[in-house]
Amino acid sequence: MPTPPRDREQNRMSARVGRYARVGANVGGLAAKLAGARVFGYQIDNEKQAAELAAALGGLKGPLMKVAQLLSTIPDAIPPEYATELAQLQADAPPMGWPFVKRRMSAELGRDWQSRFAEFDRAPAAAASLGQVHRAVSKDGAPLACKLQYPDMASAVEADLKQLGLLFSVHRRMQPAIDTREIAQEIGERVREELDYKREAKQIAAYSEIFKDEPRIRVPEVHEDLSTGRLLTMGWLEGAPLLSFKDSPLEDRNLLAETMFKAWWHPFSHFGMIHGDPHLGNYTVFSQSGRPAGINLLDYGCIRIFPPGFVAGVVDLYRGLLEEDDALVVSAYERWGFKGLTRELIEILNIWARFIYGPLLTDRVRSIADGVKPAEYGRREAFRVHQALKEKGPVTVPREFVFMDRAAIGLGGVFLHLRAELNFFRLFNEQIENFETATVQKRQSDLLGGVGLQG
Numbered sequence: 001m002p003t004p005p006r007d008r009e010q011n012r013m014s015a016r017v018g019r020y021a022r023v024g025a026n027v028g029g030l031a032a033k034l035a036g037a038r039v040f041g042y043q044i045d046n047e048k049q050a051a052e053l054a055a056a057l058g059g060l061k062g063p064l065m066k067v068a069q070l071l072s073t074i075p076d077a078i079p080p081e082y083a084t085e086l087a088q089l090q091a092d093a094p095p096m097g098w099p100f101v102k103r104r105m106s107a108e109l110g111r112d113w114q115s116r117f118a119e120f121d122r123a124p125a126a127a128a129s130l131g132q133v134h135r136a137v138s139k140d141g142a143p144l145a146c147k148l149q150y151p152d153m154a155s156a157v158e159a160d161l162k163q164l165g166l167l168f169s170v171h172r173r174m175q176p177a178i179d180t181r182e183i184a185q186e187i188g189e190r191v192r193e194e195l196d197y198k199r200e201a202k203q204i205a206a207y208s209e210i211f212k213d214e215p216r217i218r219v220p221e222v223h224e225d226l227s228t229g230r231l232l233t234m235g236w237l238e239g240a241p242l243l244s245f246k247d248s249p250l251e252d253r254n255l256l257a258e259t260m261f262k263a264w265w266h267p268f269s270h271f272g273m274i275h276g277d278p279h280l281g282n283y284t285v286f287s288q289s290g291r292p293a294g295i296n297l298l299d300y301g302c303i304r305i306f307p308p309g310f311v312a313g314v315v316d317l318y319r320g321l322l323e324e325d326d327a328l329v330v331s332a333y334e335r336w337g338f339k340g341l342t343r344e345l346i347e348i349l350n351i352w353a354r355f356i357y358g359p360l361l362t363d364r365v366r367s368i369a370d371g372v373k374p375a376e377y378g379r380r381e382a383f384r385v386h387q388a389l390k391e392k393g394p395v396t397v398p399r400e401f402v403f404m405d406r407a408a409i410g411l412g413g414v415f416l417h418l419r420a421e422l423n424f425f426r427l428f429n430e431q432i433e434n435f436e437t438a439t440v441q442k443r444q445s446d447l448l449g450g451v452g453l454q455g
Contacts, residue, residue, distance in 0.1 A: 133147050
């Protein structure tokens with residue numbers, strides 16, 4: 001059996017050193033200032049430092065920018081001034097030029113890679129933090145989307161996560177309201193998974209199976225013969241940006257919001273899976289007869305698979321809040337894995353829980369949050385939780401909570417952009433009707449086994 005070629009990009013030391021030099025000065029300098037402020041008691045201008053850090057990170061490819069956006073949604077994971085600045089970072093990054101693209105494609109498909117396509121656009125259709133997408137046409141005329149990973153991303157991930165760990169460790173010494181250790185572990189595992197395009201292909205297969213009978217939700221088809229661990233080739237799903245429908249008739253906006261609700265909550269409540277990055281760029285809208293008809297789901301790198309018991313905790317917390325059953329609420333938090341809970345801490349967590357579940361608790365047509373801007377969704381409640389935990393905390397947040405929280409905030413932002421008016425109570429109760437943990441366990445096991453995924 002021939003020896004497989006050595007992977008020259010798998011977490012190279014030389015690439016990590018270069019990354020440390022570019023990122024380390026920014027993050028290390030911030031960590032030193034934070035530590036100095038604590039030891040010597042002097043004040044630093046957090047707003048100024050946050051703006052400088054955001055400017056430094058904004059031009060970087062790689063995971064640190066993605067991680068920063070994630071952290072901005074978790075109360076007190078980082079100082080609030082940093083959360084505000086980092087939340088504004090855009091996922092777009094400068095694209096690779098054509099010479100880089102040719103070398104990358106040759107490395108993945110061989111020197112004759114261009115002969116395997118009828119067409120391949122030189123300019124990318126989209127560029128993000130870990131890779132970029134090129135439009136292409138297959139030999140049989142099918143439109144394609146080729147997602148190509150930037151060079152040395154495995155090394156960049158390890159370098160960036162090390163710097164993130166440094167920032168977390170300093171912040172923990174400053175008596176924060178939230179212990180970030182489990183958060184750091186969760187982020188590390190999920191970002192590393194995003195580099196594995198073979199895993200993403202399996203996650204696409206899982207979602208394709210989940211929504212095979214739902215005409216309003218389209219999942220791309222993977223072209224395995226044109227895909228590798230760092231190149232993912234899919235069928236191109238034609239569609240328009242979600243925000244281009246924000247001024248459409250309410251009926252159309254509601255249809256899109258209702259479809260988004262199902263696209264997110266159905267995989268979670270039935271299979272224990274979520275799309276952990278509900279960014280507006282990860283969806284487009286397809287139309288029929290001149291009217292929006294459904295959603296294209298475009299990116300499957302950030303899929304979180306939960307133990308069925310965690311899903312049960314989410315359902316129990318909802319029912320506990322709905323029925324004002326304190327014992328069920330406490331049991332749900334414990335199922336989630338919260339540790340060191342007291343009555344005071346439970347009341348503080350309930351502030352956040354009532355915010356997240358609020359639209360689902362009343363049987364009426366309503367908006368997600370009247371008068372709140374999408375960028376500010378959850379900020380006021382996060383601040384209240386932060387202030388209260390400062391007095392009664394700290395609390396250790398279970399790792400499963402990280403992407404659940406991020407996704408819920410992102411989904412709410414989508415509904416705000418669309419100005420949807422729906423009965424979220426009925427939509428949610430349709431998804432959890434006849435819920436049983438054992439049933440979710442069986443569905444999840446069958447689904448993951450069928451596509452070759454591990455939970």
